[in-house]
Amino acid sequence: MSASHPRAGGRIGQGDSIVPRWVKDAGRLALAPVIRAAQALHLTPNTVTVIGLLIVVVAAVMIANGLLLAGAVVLLAGSVLDAVDGALARLQGGGTPFGSFLDSTLDRVGEAVLYAGIVGYFLSTPEPALPVLAAILALIGSFMVSYSRARAEGIGVSAEVGMAPRTERLALVIGGIALAGLGWPAILVGILWLIVALTAATVVQRIWHVWRSTQSRLARSTSVSDTNEER
């Protein structure tokens, strides 16, 4: 397989996360008993991944119903489990390709459901149109960042380039939700527009990167049709 995806092999579930790495490292130490409990309950890393998604869904429903501060806290709890599945996989001798697939697929579902929850919240405010647009475009932008990378790997190009990794995006969103809960919804809207700009720039950057990578690959092969026959 010519596609390289450093996160898919040994570091399953560890790469992308809601929280900065040092928080995760600290959290991992503190979470050792939780991980041992999960092992005692015979929970697999994949089960933990699914439980993490369910917690994010609960958070999204809370946010849609205006419980912003509590929703932000539940969201943080779900993101901690995002670190547990990876740690558990390593303890059990390394992750599987399916675990890598499931983790990133359900990460996308979780991120999308979160934005849907934010849309639900804005729908109950007096002027929903622009905030809802911002949340939907942020959802689309976040999705396209992930899709462009996954699709690039499908043609054998690593496209990890880009601003606005998921960690930073979701830290921003959690902060924005909490601030909206404290009475400043305009800050959440501003954060969503920032995410729209960062993700749009990242997608353009990735398309450009794939273009350049395939051009240099073309230059190394004899002709376009040879490149196609390789597939």
Added chain:
Amino acid sequence: MSASHPRAGGRIGQGDSIVPRWVKDAGRLALAPVIRAAQALHLTPNTVTVIGLLIVVVAAVMIANGLLLAGAVVLLAGSVLDAVDGALARLQGGGTPFGSFLDSTLDRVGEAVLYAGIVGYFLSTPEPALPVLAAILALIGSFMVSYSRARAEGIGVSAEVGMAPRTERLALVIGGIALAGLGWPAILVGILWLIVALTAATVVQRIWHVWRSTQSRLARSTSVSDTNEER
């Protein structure tokens, strides 16, 4: 590269489309002069892909502003260009991996922007909450169908299984938008919920398929860690 993706090699831009194949075949014959014009203007297939997206964006803005029937017609025009890029690529000696990447990446953007336009339309109706939820979940479902397949290919599994291919989904949506324009918005809402159900079932089906594929791959290899070392 162990991932097989029949559409990515020889049939770039031809596979997924808004319209049934027989319409495309008929359209391709009728579009021969358009394709020749594009060649005379030195338009590349990738340029045609970008123009197709711009037309879909125009359609989405029209739909968001309540111009439903006209928007549906413009959307159909954009979907015709989706066939032209592939035909042009074949005339010019076959598509490139970058063309395949750009085509499917911009297809996702176009589909997402279309759902955002539908959300915009529902926001101007008296009871937007449930229709907006349906449109967002249909957007998420459609995205997850594409993402799960692209991500599966990243780990070397072909995941084309599933109901609700993009062709059928978008034919349904275009029909629903036109019917909403004729005074039956409830049909569009029903179609969106149908798409939510079909795409959710497809994603579950694909996760299950990847699980089974990786299990049988594991059975053929000596151990989990060997499988990981391959990466």
